[in-house]
Amino acid sequence: MFLAWKELRHAKGKFSLIVVLVALVAYLVYFLTSLAYGLASSYTNGINAWSADQIVMTKDANDNIMMSVMTDDDYDSIVGAEEVAKVGLFPAVIKDVNAVDPDLTKEEVYAFGIENGSFIAPDITLADYEAVVDDSLQELGYEIGDTIILAGTEIEWTIVGFVSNATYQTAPIAYVNLETWMEYRFRATIPVLLFSAVVIKGAASIIGDNLQLYTIQEFINNLPGYSAQVATFSLMIGFLILIVAFVLGIFIYVLTIQKTPMFGVMKAQGISNGYIGGSVIMQTLIITGFGVFIGLVLTIISGIFLGGFVPFAINGLFYGVITFAFFLFAVLGATFSVKAVLKIDPRIAIG
Amino acid sequence: MKKLIEMQGITKDFLQNDDVIHALKETNFYAEEGDLIAIIGPSGSGKSTFLTIIGGLQSPTTGKVLIGGEKFSRLNMKQRSAVRFEKIGFILQSSNLIPFLTIADQMFLHNKITKTKPNLERWDSLAEKLGIKKLSKKYPAELSGGERQRVAIAKALYHDPLVILADEPTASLDTSRAFEVVKLLARETKALNKATIMVTHDERLTEFCDKVYQIVDGVMTRKK
Numbered sequence: 012m013f014l015a016w017k018e019l020r021h022a023k024g025k026f027s028l029i030v031v032l033v034a035l036v037a038y039l040v041y042f043l044t045s046l047a048y049g050l051a052s053s054y055t056n057g058i059n060a061w062s063a064d065q066i067v068m069t070k071d072a073n074d075n076i077m078m079s080v081m082t083d084d085d086y087d088s089i090v091g092a093e094e095v096a097k098v099g100l101f102p103a104v105i106k107d108v109n110a111v112d113p114d115l116t117k118e119e120v121y122a123f124g125i126e127n128g129s130f131i132a133p134d135i136t137l138a139d140y141e142a143v144v145d146d147s148l149q150e151l152g153y154e155i156g157d158t159i160i161l162a163g164t165e166i167e168w169t170i171v172g173f174v175s176n177a178t179y180q181t182a183p184i185a186y187v188n189l190e191t192w193m194e195y196r197f198r199a200t201i202p203v204l205l206f207s208a209v210v211i212k213g214a215a216s217i218i219g220d221n222l223q224l225y226t227i228q229e230f231i232n233n234l235p236g237y238s239a240q241v242a243t244f245s246l247m248i249g250f251l252i253l254i255v256a257f258v259l260g261i262f263i264y265v266l267t268i269q270k271t272p273m274f275g276v277m278k279a280q281g282i283s284n285g286y287i288g289g290s291v292i293m294q295t296l297i298i299t300g301f302g303v304f305i306g307l308v309l310t311i312i313s314g315i316f317l318g319g320f321v322p323f324a325i326n327g328l329f330y331g332v333i334t335f336a337f338f339l340f341a342v343l344g345a346t347f348s349v350k351a352v353l354k355i356d357p358r359i360a361i362g
Numbered sequence: 363m364k365k366l367i368e369m370q371g372i373t374k375d376f377l378q379n380d381d382v383i384h385a386l387k388e389t390n391f392y393a394e395e396g397d398l399i400a401i402i403g404p405s406g407s408g409k410s411t412f413l414t415i416i417g418g419l420q421s422p423t424t425g426k427v428l429i430g431g432e433k434f435s436r437l438n439m440k441q442r443s444a445v446r447f448e449k450i451g452f453i454l455q456s457s458n459l460i461p462f463l464t465i466a467d468q469m470f471l472h473n474k475i476t477k478t479k480p481n482l483e484r485w486d487s488l489a490e491k492l493g494i495k496k497l498s499k500k501y502p503a504e505l506s507g508g509e510r511q512r513v514a515i516a517k518a519l520y521h522d523p524l525v526i527l528a529d530e531p532t533a534s535l536d537t538s539r540a541f542e543v544v545k546l547l548a549r550e551t552k553a554l555n556k557a558t559i560m561v562t563h564d565e566r567l568t569e570f571c572d573k574v575y576q577i578v579d580g581v582m583t584r585k586k
Contacts, residue, residue: 013471013474014460014463014471014474017462017463017467018462020462021461021462021463021501022462273460273461276452276454276458277460278443279417279419279446279452279454279458280446280447280450280452280458281443281444281445281446281447281448281450282443282447282471282475283440283443283444283447283475284440284443286475356419357419357443358414358419358420360419360452360454360458360529361410361413361414361417361419361454361455361529
């Protein structure tokens with residue numbers, strides 16, 4: 012620690028440059044993580060808000076909730092759940108009827124049909140043709156009391172409230188009651204209840220072979236593009252961590268090789284391999300520590316400035332795992348330098 | 363007088379292109395408390411081999427080295443390293459100073475490694491005697507060659523070793539500086555009851571030494 016720290020302080024310029032490099036890559040990694048997590052969250056916020064365990068759709072829907080249509084008979088064949096809630100789900104395009112040019116206010120949303128009082132419903136009771144929408148629409152100029160028309164239909168809804176983080180597949184959610192949803196989904200008034208899926212708390216089982224039970228995680232993984240996107244980001248982040256560890260490892264290795272004569276003298280003086288190698292590792296850890304810290308601070312600052320413009324979400328667990336990975340791989344990279352130290356022959360100090 | 367370091371029947375052979383090189387032929391040698399001993403000889407004579415073996419930097423082919431009466435040369439690398447750390451002080455040709463440590467920190471590195479408190483009293487008295495007190499906050503690069511070697515002497519003595527091994531300690535110094543450094547070395551060797559073994563090619567320095575040995579083609583003979 013003593014040697015490691017004294018050298019860093021003595022050669023501030025040299026080590027600052029290395030710290031800057033680590034900081035920039037760490038920044039990139041944390042930033043990408045936040046974007047990836049933000050994007051993934053905007054796929055699933057609406058689902059996670061349910062705090063549910065399972066979901067049931069029809070088998071014929073082929074994992075696609077938009078294609079699933081269930082009846083009360085299907086609903087009755089679900090047994091053993093703690094709580095159940097019917098949900099209708101269908102994409103829609105909304106326009107602000109009273110805008111100067113309604114076409115300029117077009118927004119893609121997902122219409123969620125819910126039953127008032129069910130565990131997935133917003134806190135407000137929704138009368139017919141009333142909608143509670145994600146607050147991102149508020150930022151786009153929609154207000155409470157606005158009448159929205161569903162594009163391609165004559166159906167009009169009134170916005171009666173906003174909720175935050177209500178997104179599905181990156182688009183805002185519009186909650187309406189199930190009857191209102193059915194009228195839009197089927198473009199008709201239907202005397203029986205039809206819905207897309209049943210959301211379940213607890214562990215249920217189903218009787219009847221026309222239905223399929225998914226865990227919520229399975230359901231999320233089946234969302235179009237979700238798994239591929241998560242895999243892409245994870246790979247990028249993983250490789251970036253490996254690259255920075257590799258680059259840092261090379262820097263430390265070059266510095267170690269440059270110091271061979273000095274280490275030779277130290278070994279002649281009887282300073283152990285353990286102490287010298289420990290100093291090299293410690294130096295790596297200090298550089299990584301500073302770099303990661305600066306990267307983290309930059310990320311948080313960026314997050315504050317970017318709030319709202321792009322899906323950006325901070326997740327302590329991911330940050331923790333990434334930080335741990337940074338340190339782990341940096342130390343692995345430094346082991347090459349430690350090996351080089353072991354090989355130094357103290358005889359080089361003489362003659 | 364107590365023998366601080368001793369070589370018994372040491373030889374060192376190398377194999378070079380299938381030829382056996384006798385770098386050091388049978389050598390018996392000892393140094394007592396207060397001894398300042400010069401080892402002289404032309405380059406390639408075996409001086410460096412002698413120094414690396416007596417300092418435990420390599421093993422002899424036959425024979426043994428005793429330091430403070432304890433067998434040293436047959437220990438493994440790690441154990442020899444620990445013995446060196448405790449019982450030997452090195453003064454090396456260019457300088458054995460670490461570029462990024464201040465002069466005082468060069469001394470205290472030993473304490474950091476052993477997790478002991480810096481011996482400020484000892485450092486003060488050494489610094490006083492060697493005239494380097496005002497350098498304590500400077501870095502090696504800011505010192506002159508003579509100052510650096512005086513600091514190196516202080517560093518070699520700081521941890522109170524039994525034996526000082528010096529490899530061409532005056533190599534980078536002019537004559538008056540060289541004499542000054544060797545006189546200091548002689549004085550401290552006597553005052554602190556150490557044994558100092560100095561390898562040098564500069565025969566003018568031998569006048570300050572108690573004993574002088576010459577190595578030629580691996581054979582060591584006493585000259586004084």
